[in-house]
Amino acid sequence: MxxxxxxxxxxxxxxxxxxxxxxxxxxxxxxxxxxxxxxxxxxxxxxxxxxxxxxxxxxxxxxxxxxxxxxxxxxxxxxxxxxxxxxxxxxxxxxxxxxxxxxxxxxxxxxxxxxxxxxxxxxxxxxxxxxxxxxxxxxxxxxxxxxxxxxxxxxxxxxxxxxxxxxxxxxxxxxxxxxxxxxxxxxxxxxxxxxxxxxSLDSEDYYFSGITGRKVQNVRRIINSNLENDISIEELSKKVNLNRTTLQKVFKEMYGLTINEYRTKSRIQLAKNLLASTELSITEIAGQCGYSNASKFTEVFKKNEGVLPKDWRV
Known part of the structure; x- marks a missing residue:
């Protein structure tokens, strides 16, 4: 150097x-x-x-x-x-x-x-x-x-x-x-x-092969690229050719969250970005974040952030 x-x-x-x-x-x-x-x-x-x-x-x-x-x-x-x-x-x-x-x-x-x-x-x-x-x-x-x-x-x-x-x-x-x-x-x-x-970190199953790790990493990319869609865990496992149980186990070990928890976290982060940078309505943002109606989106957002989307935007 x-x-x-x-x-x-x-x-x-x-x-x-x-x-x-x-x-x-x-x-x-x-x-x-x-x-x-x-x-x-x-x-x-x-x-x-x-x-x-x-x-x-x-x-x-x-x-x-x-x-x-x-x-x-x-x-x-x-x-x-x-x-x-x-x-x-x-x-x-x-x-x-x-x-x-x-x-x-x-x-x-x-x-x-x-x-x-x-x-x-x-x-x-x-x-x-x-x-x-x-x-x-x-x-x-x-x-x-x-x-x-x-x-x-x-x-x-x-x-x-x-x-x-x-x-x-x-x-x-x-x-x-x-x-x-x-x-x-x-x-x-x-x-x-x-x-x-x-x-627990004591579990030897915490570690996994490179092939499995790459497949799980790809699942994460698929989720982040399709936040507006509810892709099931079964569909995700088929897309990367990985057993559903293994996918769920290794995903949580890699990222500390279940697949659904991770998707929710990513959707809320997208929602916050849209609330801060656009004038889209709550209903429009809900749709872009994968929620079929504003009520469900508002419920999930408040559970995660402690405030309603409209109040977070202010």
Whole structure:
């Protein structure tokens, strides 16, 4: 990689073959915490062997684009815009395939012992311990992915947009807040729900072949391209030639939501975009979002957003 600029802990690199093509901005946050913003056209993970020497994780938020990762143990992981992926230090990436438009992502590189020391000092506590710090994630042999929440997305974006006199403190606070949210989401204690409100990470069925992963990813694309239509799960399984039960199970494991929950979430997001950017009537928006009448759309929207569509628009 070629260094373009360096200033106050920030380093900007232009990637070159064989590493890949794109721009990477690296910021040192604290001992044990590194922040990297990448705009990638291609990426060749040829330094993955070094990760095995370190106890830590990489938390990646996909700002735009998509990526498919083939791991050295023949596991498969994929993510698109709006997803969070977590790789531990044991995960070796053999191949990375980016979408046609490349991928923009924000990554937190977190080294276990140093980060625990930092958090304990910051909060004046001893509650953060090696044995419980992302414990389920750190012992996995594959990556974990889940849809990013609105708050977590805001925190990731703030990490790269703060500027001014106190920006380094604001960035640090955003990172700490994000780490706490993700730790809470990944917690296994007391039988609470885990990643993306899905099944336990202890289940070996959480991981699946690359072929299955690609088929489930395709189902997600079909849903997002047809939000105005109620394509049944049976139809989706036939379109990608995947057993219905396997499709439902793996979809939830990949995205943390059932197929119908994911479709509803995507429809509500589309509705919010239309409410904010057009003057379409509630009935017209309901139709574009796959609801046969405005009453049903209004009911679902209020259940998810806490307000009526007409009040959200104001």
């Amino acid at each position: 070629n260094l373009i600029s360096k200033c106050e802990g920030n380093e900007v690199y232009r990637m070159a073959e064989p590493v890949g093509e794109g721009i990477m901005k690296h910021t040192h946050i604290e001992k044990g915490i590194e922040l990297i913003y990448s705009e990638l056209e291609s990426y060749n993970p040829n330094f993955q062997s070094e990760k095995k020497e370190i106890d830590g994780i990489e938390i990646m938020y996909i700002v735009d684009g998509r990526a498919e990762f083939e791991l050295r143990n023949r596991k498969f992981a994929s993510a698109e815009k709006g997803d969070v992926m977590i790789f531990n230090s044991k995960t070796g990436i053999k191949k990375c395939i980016l979408g046609k438009s490349g991928m923009n992502c924000i990554s937190l590189i977190v080294f276990t012992d140093d980060t625990i020391d930092f958090l304990n000092k910051f909060f004046d506590t001893s509650d953060f311990k090696t044995e419980t710090f992302f414990s389920e994630i750190r012992k996995r042999e594959s990556a974990v992915s889940f849809p990013c929440s609105d708050l977590l997305e805001k925190l990731f974006l703030e990490m790269t947009k703060f500027s001014g006199e106190f920006s380094k403190f604001e960035i640090k606070l955003a990172i700490i807040h994000a780490l706490l949210l993700i730790m809470k989401k990944c917690s296994q204690t007391d039988g609470r729900e885990t990643i993306g409100k899905t099944s």
